[in-house]
Amino acid sequence: MxxxxxxxxxxxxxxxxxxxxxxxxxxxxxxxxxxxxxxxPVGDAGWTYAHDQGRVAAAAExxxxxxxxxxxxxxxxxxGNHARDFIDQGYNVIIxxxxxxxxxxLALADEYPDVVFEHxxxxxxxxxxxxxxxxxxxxxxxxTGMVAGSATESNLLGYVAAFPIPEVIRGINAFTLGVREVNxxxxxxxxxxxxxxxxxxxxxxxxxxxxxxxxxxxMHQDSTAAGEKAEAAGARWVSYNSDMSAFAPNxxxxxxxxxxxxxxxxxxxxxxxxxxxxxxxWGSMADGVVDIADIAADVDAGVKSAVADxxxxxxxxxxxxFSGPINDQDGYLVVAAGETMDDGSMLGMDFFVEGVIGSTx
Amino acid sequence: xxxxxxxxxxxxxxxxxxxxxxxxxxxxxxxxIVLLLxxxxxxxxxxxxxxxAALGDPDSWSVTLNRAVPLGLAGLAVAIAGSMGLWNIGAxxxxxxxxxxxxxxxxxxxxxxxPVLVTxxxxxxxVGGGLWALGxxxxxxxxxxxxxxxxxxxxxxxxxxxxxxxxxxxxDPDSFNFPLAPMIPDHGRLPALFGRAHVGxxxxxxxxxxxxxxxxxxxxxxxxxxxxxxxxTARYAGISLERKTAAVLVMAGGVxxxxxxxxxxxxADRLTEGISNGFGYAGIIVAALALMxxxxxxxxxxxxxxxxxxxxxxxxxxxxxSVSTILQALILFGAIGAGVLSRYQVRMVxxxxxxxxxxxxxVGGTT
Numbered sequence: 001m002x003x004x005x006x007x008x009x010x011x012x013x014x015x016x017x018x019x020x021x022x023x024x025x026x027x028x029x030x031x032x033x034x035x036x037x038x039x040x041p042v043g044d045a046g047w048t049y050a051h052d053q054g055r056v057a058a059a060a061e062x063x064x065x066x067x068x069x070x071x072x073x074x075x076x077x078x079x080g081n082h083a084r085d086f087i088d089q090g091y092n093v094i095i096x097x098x099x100x101x102x103x104x105x106l107a108l109a110d111e112y113p114d115v116v117f118e119h120x121x122x123x124x125x126x127x128x129x130x131x132x133x134x135x136x137x138x139x140x141x142x143x144t145g146m147v148a149g150s151a152t153e154s155n156l157l158g159y160v161a162a163f164p165i166p167e168v169i170r171g172i173n174a175f176t177l178g179v180r181e182v183n184x185x186x187x188x189x190x191x192x193x194x195x196x197x198x199x200x201x202x203x204x205x206x207x208x209x210x211x212x213x214x215x216x217x218x219m220h221q222d223s224t225a226a227g228e229k230a231e232a233a234g235a236r237w238v239s240y241n242s243d244m245s246a247f248a249p250n251x252x253x254x255x256x257x258x259x260x261x262x263x264x265x266x267x268x269x270x271x272x273x274x275x276x277x278x279x280x281x282w283g284s285m286a287d288g289v290v291d292i293a294d295i296a297a298d299v300d301a302g303v304k305s306a307v308a309d310x311x312x313x314x315x316x317x318x319x320x321x322f323s324g325p326i327n328d329q330d331g332y333l334v335v336a337a338g339e340t341m342d343d344g345s346m347l348g349m350d351f352f353v354e355g356v357i358g359s360t361x
Numbered sequence: 362x363x364x365x366x367x368x369x370x371x372x373x374x375x376x377x378x379x380x381x382x383x384x385x386x387x388x389x390x391x392x393x394i395v396l397l398l399x400x401x402x403x404x405x406x407x408x409x410x411x412x413x414a415a416l417g418d419p420d421s422w423s424v425t426l427n428r429a430v431p432l433g434l435a436g437l438a439v440a441i442a443g444s445m446g447l448w449n450i451g452a453x454x455x456x457x458x459x460x461x462x463x464x465x466x467x468x469x470x471x472x473x474x475x476p477v478l479v480t481x482x483x484x485x486x487x488v489g490g491g492l493w494a495l496g497x498x499x500x501x502x503x504x505x506x507x508x509x510x511x512x513x514x515x516x517x518x519x520x521x522x523x524x525x526x527x528x529x530x531x532x533d534p535d536s537f538n539f540p541l542a543p544m545i546p547d548h549g550r551l552p553a554l555f556g557r558a559h560v561g562x563x564x565x566x567x568x569x570x571x572x573x574x575x576x577x578x579x580x581x582x583x584x585x586x587x588x589x590x591x592x593x594t595a596r597y598a599g600i601s602l603e604r605k606t607a608a609v610l611v612m613a614g615g616v617x618x619x620x621x622x623x624x625x626x627x628x629a630d631r632l633t634e635g636i637s638n639g640f641g642y643a644g645i646i647v648a649a650l651a652l653m654x655x656x657x658x659x660x661x662x663x664x665x666x667x668x669x670x671x672x673x674x675x676x677x678x679x680x681x682x683s684v685s686t687i688l689q690a691l692i693l694f695g696a697i698g699a700g701v702l703s704r705y706q707v708r709m710v711x712x713x714x715x716x717x718x719x720x721x722x723x724v725g726g727t728t
Binding site for chain 1: 414424427428524528536539540541544624628629630631633634635636638670673674676677678679681682683
């Protein structure tokens with residue numbers, strides 16, 4: 001009896017010491033660990049792939065230990081389960097890269113005030129440890145539109161798009177404005193797929209646009225299926241998220257791409273130094289979060305230099321994609337000459353510009 | 362010439378279930394070790410993490426039980442129909458329909474007191490799922506339309522309807538045009554049971570027990586099972602197949618719909634298109650592994666839930682989601698599938714292996 005009790009007491013002491021030791025250990029700022037929770041598989045070559053490249057780059061630059069989980073669905077208990085798992089293992093920076101994680105992250109941030117939560121992308125934040133990050137993808141979208149508008153011969157371009165939310169509509173509009181800067185007669189026809197990642201649906205949608213006579217396909221999707229259809233049809237393709245030229249070498253023109261590395265370095269360094277301040281970060285080409293991929297070798301040098309000039313103007317702040325005059329698709333003036341849309345209007349964009357065929361509903 | 366055939370045992374092997382469970386588990390874990398080593402992971406650490414995350418402490422148990430709730434109810438929705446020889450492949454859509462109806466109730470009942478609202482949300486789930494199964498039920502019982510096709514096809518319809526609600530009329534006006542339904546009111550959420558478990562665990566257990574008793578121990582259940590094994594016998598015995606078929610399918614839909622209501626008020630907190638999360642399809646596996654018996658559903662669902670939660674957790678150690686999924690499937694089929702096999706024996710019988718018409722071959726059959 002007594003021996004057992006003593007052993008038990010000894011065990012309790014050891015366990016308590018262990019807990020105290022590990023608690024002391026976690027006060028050390030050096031053991032910052034960052035966990036990433038992705039909505040898709042890292043092998044998608046698209047959205048999640050781009051984030052994972054950012055994670056790898058940030059890990060290399062900051063020396064911080066990182067980990068990830070992939071293919072975590074939105075609107076279920078899974079996100080919270082994974083986040084708590086990570087926190088239990090000592091991770092103190094949690095980055096979630098899908099819109100649907102927003103309210104889970106808000107609640108978790110409240111529950112774990114010592115953990116930094118960064119959300120890509122949403123519109124909520126708190127005052128201490130939960131912020132959001134996104135990029136002004138409309139800037140490179142415009143540039144890829146210039147390339148696509150120069151490449152089309154049929155003057156019909158196809159756009160395979162996921163959901164009619166402001167982010168996607170903004171991209172379609174920016175692309176179309178770029179197309180029509182170099183080719184005012186061209187039109188962009190949109191097909192909604194109602195999915196971010198479904199190679200079969202994306203491919204079928206691209207095929208439908210090709211069958212209608214589109215000779216350039218752009219997309220706001222996460223797989224490479226549209227490009228494979230364009231390649232087979234001898235058409236051209238503007239991919240998204242990352243340089244996907246390997247998947248359709250003849251069709252590939254260029255792509256608006258993400259570079260999350262610098263932003264992730266910023267967040268992790270701030271968390272490490274204890275200086276993290278949440279905010280609504282909307283990074284631009286000037287910040288390096290978004291960019292245009294290399295343009296295909298067979299594209300005219302004149303087009304390339306026009307794009308390079310425009311890129312420089314955007315970065316310098318001399319050109320804004322959504323500056324007037326801009327008409328909506330019915331021909332009504334929505335942004336007057338000399339005016340520029342503010343961030344609030346861009347974030348809630350719900351109309352198509354002139355030159356887009358399709359409906360935002 | 363002789364060949365081996367599988368013969369269904371007249372009586373289950375005494376102690377066969379636990380024994381084959383253990384053997385199956387060991388075989389599965391052994392194959393898993395090879396898989397993990399091949400992928401460059403430490404199998405011991407991975408298995409330890411899996412166990413700790415799923416069943417290591419009360420908090421883990423609470424997460425596992427929460428996961429077992431929709432799995433068990435979906436499994437029950439398949440098994441109830443299965444007891445009568447019907448295939449309900451539509452639990453996924455019925456969960457969504459239940460969640461939609463429950464979300465509708467939450468919108469209307471914002472001003473109701475908590476207990477009333479929570480109850481109404483769950484009842485809404487049952488009604489939604491039941492209504493979703495009504496079409497296939499009537500079509501099957503009245504004009505014999507195959508319920509496998511109708512229930513399956515309605516899954517897609519339910520998903521599109523959910524998307525339409527979220528993108529259209531139920532879109533939160535404060536969400537910057539993002540397709541996001543508003544959250545249900547705080548007092549409409551399921552109360553906590555322990556850890557992160559909610560009272561849906563109790564609700565689901567009660568429902569499963571009720572149906573297990575009803576199917577196994579009542580005249581109603583006996584008629585159901587007779588009808589399931591032979592429609593002609595049932596008709597001869599004066600059992601009304603039409604009404605029973607319709608009633609059973611609607612009940613199955615209601616049970617799946619309850620899972621939708623519980624997920625809405627217990628874990629998702631708002632209507633999302635991912636709310637059914639594949640539970641309806643997983644329910645088919647749960648029911649099959651429970652040999653289509655409602656009484657077996659709860660245990661299978663808890664094991665299934667534990668494997669899912671543990672399997673997901675090892676991703677945080679760098680195990681890819683595909684390896685994790687393969688591992689989950691291995692364990693499920695090793696552990697529970699072996700239990701199914703224990704009901705059969707291998708016997709050598711004379712005959713030509715190429716002759717499919719040989720006698721004595723008895724694989725499968727209805728339960």
